[in-house]
Amino acid sequence: MNSKINAKNSCPIARSLDFLGDAWSILILRDAHAGLTRFEQFRKRLGIAPTILTKRLATLTEEGILEKRVYSEHPPRDEYVLTTAGKDFLPVLFMIGDWGRKYRGDDKLVRFLDAETGTEIKPVVLDEVTGAKIGTRPIQIVEPGDE
Amino acid sequence: MNSKINAKNSCPIARSLDFLGDAWSILILRDAHAGLTRFEQFRKRLGIAPTILTKRLATLTEEGILEKRVYSEHPPRDEYVLTTAGKDFLPVLFMIGDWGRKYRGDDKLVRFLDAETGTEIKPVVLDEVTGAKIGTRPIQIVEPGDE
DNA sequence: ACTGTCACTATCAATTTGATAGTATGTTAC
DNA sequence: GTAACATACTATCAAATTGATAGTGACAGT
Numbered sequence: 001m002n003s004k005i006n007a008k009n010s011c012p013i014a015r016s017l018d019f020l021g022d023a024w025s026i027l028i029l030r031d032a033h034a035g036l037t038r039f040e041q042f043r044k045r046l047g048i049a050p051t052i053l054t055k056r057l058a059t060l061t062e063e064g065i066l067e068k069r070v071y072s073e074h075p076p077r078d079e080y081v082l083t084t085a086g087k088d089f090l091p092v093l094f095m096i097g098d099w100g101r102k103y104r105g106d107d108k109l110v111r112f113l114d115a116e117t118g119t120e121i122k123p124v125v126l127d128e129v130t131g132a133k134i135g136t137r138p139i140q141i142v143e144p145g146d147e
Numbered sequence: 148m149n150s151k152i153n154a155k156n157s158c159p160i161a162r163s164l165d166f167l168g169d170a171w172s173i174l175i176l177r178d179a180h181a182g183l184t185r186f187e188q189f190r191k192r193l194g195i196a197p198t199i200l201t202k203r204l205a206t207l208t209e210e211g212i213l214e215k216r217v218y219s220e221h222p223p224r225d226e227y228v229l230t231t232a233g234k235d236f237l238p239v240l241f242m243i244g245d246w247g248r249k250y251r252g253d254d255k256l257v258r259f260l261d262a263e264t265g266t267e268i269k270p271v272v273l274d275e276v277t278g279a280k281i282g283t284r285p286i287q288i289v290e291p292g293d294e
Numbered sequence: 295a296c297t298g299t300c301a302c303t304a305t306c307a308a309t310t311t312g313a314t315a316g317t318a319t320g321t322t323a324c
Numbered sequence: 325g326t327a328a329c330a331t332a333c334t335a336t337c338a339a340a341t342t343g344a345t346a347g348t349g350a351c352a353g354t
Contacts, residue, residue: 012257018251026167127268130266223300224300
């Protein structure tokens with residue numbers, strides 16, 4: 001898919017697809033949120049070929065989702081940390097996970113707990129304005145320019 | 148990426164990646180939620196090659212996200228409608244869109260309004276149990292088997 | 295008969311993927 | 325001091341996927 005089409009699309013979903021729309025990128029982001037930062041950590045955890053990992057990390061860095069940082073001059077070592085944009089991707093990951101748990105789940109899934117209460121997190125998407133759950137009320141789509 | 152790896156993974160995010168992790172699939176789902184159902188509708192709206200569209204629709208159908216339905220015997224015509232699993236994907240689409248609006252947005256984006264109130268929808272992910280916004284509190288990851 | 299619509303399939307060049315091996319720059323153990 | 329190890333990659337290349345273009349089959353309308 002030509003990413004230049006998406007970048008100029010008026011749809012906010014399409015705009016996100018330059019890096020999303022690739023399974024490895026999503027898994028890298030997941031692991032970055034779990035605390036991984038280094039090339040070898042990602043490679044081992046994901047079982048991804050180094051060629052592909054290099055490409056994905058480069059894309060995510062260009063897209064401003066990860067940031068490359070030198071953590072050792074001698075020997076020269078780099079790590080990849082989440083930017084604010086990357087951290088803000090967490091809700092998307094949670095919703096993807098929630099869908100997977102519901103429709104691809106069985107008893108052997110990882111669980112995410114609230115560290116303070118120890119309770120399992122049940123993510124829901126609400127409209128902050130009306131307080132309604134997404135999907136329970138009709139939606140109106142407005143193209144830019146139309147009033 | 149080998150999809151069989153993801154299907155047996157203990158991570159709910161990985162389990163979702165058999166169809167997600169492809170930009171076209173996400174766009175097809177977006178348009179299905181906007182009311183499109185037919186091959187030619189998707190093809191024209193997305194500018195996708197028919198070979199690719201056939202493959203994506205087949206995958207989404209196999210995965211139980213879309214359902215193929217004959218809407219005319221003479222002439223023979225099919226359409227693709229969202230299953231419950233497909234409809235439940237809407238919150239994910241909203242969060243992807245929300246991220247895109249924040250980090251890839253400008254003034255020329257489509258807006259989503261609550262049809263009843265006419266207000267713009269501002270999606271947030273909350274933990275239904277604690278009521279806290281996702282990302283504001285530390286998370287504990289529990290592997291299956293570990294107590 | 296001819297043109298049009300719809301839901302595709304066939305063909306095939308170009309791109310992307312990803313497995314494997316190797317490299318550059320160092321540190322550590324003996 | 326040299327052999328092994330660690331990290332973050334790059335080079336190579338076969339295989340798979342992508343996607344552009346053209347065509348097909350079943351019908352409808354005029």
